[in-house]
Amino acid sequence: MPRMAIVMVTHNRWSSLSRTLDQLHDLEAPFPIVVVDNNSQDGTRQLVRERFPHVSLIPLNDNLGAVARDFGVRAVRQPYVAFADDDAWYARGSLTRAIELFDNYPRLGLLMSRVLVGPEERLDPMCELMSRTPLPADP
DSSP: OOOEEEEEESOHHHHHHHHHHHHTTTTSSSSEEEEESSSSSSSSHHOOOOOOOOOEEEEEEOGGGGGHHHHHHHHHHSSSSEEOTTTTOTEEETHHHHHHHHHHHTTTTOOOOEEEEEETTOHHHHHHHHTTTTSOOOO
């Protein structure tokens, strides 16, 4: 069983979600995927059940926004969780590398991915901003 699960939240974004689930299916390992649906009205729930039966679906009766991630985290048994947006995915090998880092550095609590945007894979400007965090660089 993989030591990491992927949790994502969605709301009325079936088109993006389906593309993302296709991409996540092609990762280096069969990471468990949990989709928390924030009360979508576009058929998302039915479509996930039909097209992605291997994905765990948690339907919510209200749109809780990002707080819905908590429901996904509670549903997994893996020690590590990767959050994914419904329009983004991870590069092949990146989650395995994250598991290695967490296993080798027990004080490590969070990894932030490098976000590449568009077909030309431009570095998202937020990555540069977050790299200048005021947090100390404690080894």
